Amino acid sequence: MKKQLRMTHQREVILDELRKCKTHPTADELYERVKKKLPRISLATVYRNLEVLSGEGLIRKLEISGRQKRYDWELQEHDHIYCIQCHRVENIDLKRDRGFEVLPENAKGYSVEGCRVEFFGLCPKCRQTNKMQKKGETTMGCKTCGTGTLSDKQREVLEALSKCNEPCGSKDIAASTSLEPKQVSCQITALKKKGYVASPARCKYEITEEGKKALA
Structure with missing residues (x-):
């Protein structure tokens, strides 16, 4: 019999x-x-417990456009909409009764067990921020959306990640930069909030498409 999950205080x-x-x-x-x-x-304990809870079906783990996992x-069953600027994810009401049927002859031999629909665009706050910037008004942007510019240390971390062929850890990044591992971790946290770095695996990082654009 399957062992019942122990619900700890954590x-x-x-x-x-x-x-x-x-x-x-x-x-994060x-x-x-x-x-x-x-x-x-x-942070590792939070990661580990989220994996356990999602594995037990108590919460859902979301894969959004190859970015850092969300919970x-x-x-x-419901669908989501994703802001390409501030990276917030919200529920969206989709009339599923209209159907997303895959005919057997088009299923390429797969046994279809479900589907995931993902919408993306700009949230109201980001739209308003962009509108104000286009008018030439001085604005700091909303707390959720503002990304700011890259510091020298952040650029150094992003450049190191851009040269990696696969996700790497803080020590690997530190080895190819002038920064200490702790400094790298600090910069990684800031870059993840800006959407420039993703963490596809625990304690492993990679540059996102937004991060590549920031370096350009």
């Missing part, structure tokens, strides 16, 4: 904070919330 807090999120947070974003209640918890407490 998992209860993680689930509680995830339920409070109006958007679909990354592990959720960690910032959780550590306010559990100061001694590590959703709502288990009922």
Whole structure:
């Protein structure tokens, strides 16, 4: 028989904070919330528990355009819309009864068990920010959307990642830059918030398409 998952205090807090999120947070974003209640918890522990909880079907793990994984407490089938500027992810109401049927002759031998529809565009805040910038008004942008410019250290980290053929860790990045591993980790955190770096695996990082554009 399948062993029943033990609901530890850490998992209860993680689930509680995830339920409070109006958007679909990354592990890093959720960690910032959780550590306010559990100061001694590590990012690795949050990652590990999210994987366990999603594996048990208690939460959903979202793969959005190859970016950093996000998590959703709502288990009922639904679809999402993604802002290409500030990277927020929200639910969208899609009339699924209209159907997405794949005929057997078009399924290439697959046994189709479900589908995932993803919409993308600009959220209202980003649209308003862009409109103000086009008018030439001075604006700092909203807290969610503002990305700012690259510092010298951030550019150095991005340039190192752009030369990697596969995701690499902080020590690997530090070895090819003038930065210490701790400094690299600090810059990685800032770059992830800007959407320039993704973490496809725990403690491994890669440059995103937005990151490549920032270097251009």
